[in-house]
Amino acid sequence: MIVPIFPPLDGESAEHFHAFATKLACAQRMGNAKDMSSTLEEEIVRCRSARCSEEYSLAYEACVRVLTDLARLGWRIVEQGYGFALERGKERTGGRPTAEIVASKEMLRGELQPVVDEQRRHPAVVDFIARMEGEDRYGRRSVR
Helix, strand or coil: CEEEECCCCCHHHHHHHHHHHHHHHHHHHCCCHHHHHHHHHHHHHHHHHCCCCHHHHHHHHHHHHHHHHHHHCCCEEEEECCEEEEECCCCCCCCCCHHHHHHHHHHHHHHHHHHHHHHHHCHHHHHHHHHHHCEECCEECCCC
16 A cells, blocks of 8 residues: 655644655664654754744644654655655455464554653653543542
8 A cells, every 4th residue: 555645734844744754764764663763852852942923833843743653654755746755565464364464463562662652751641641640639549
């Protein structure tokens, strides 16, 4: 499956996104998750330090975070024309034994676990969970 991506960016922000996607795709080809994380963090620092509107900054940051998450999840970033596309092989389950399908799902869960763990350590997520599980007028809640 190939999915073209069209982030809602234009002008200078589109150029920065193109450069970021190129750099991220290179880190992805090298198979280095650490490089992908550092590429993302460097880009967020650059974006936040640039003198631009908060609306642009938030939209741009969301675009680079989503692209990085998809790259971590195994979607391959490929250059396509003047932009980029995401490519992922189709998972075929028809005719496969149930045990093989279950093993495949467990493998995918294992691949996703580092991303989930990283997100759970993020201060904003920790704060959100603490607020959601805190007491309110109805008593203690749980997000589980």
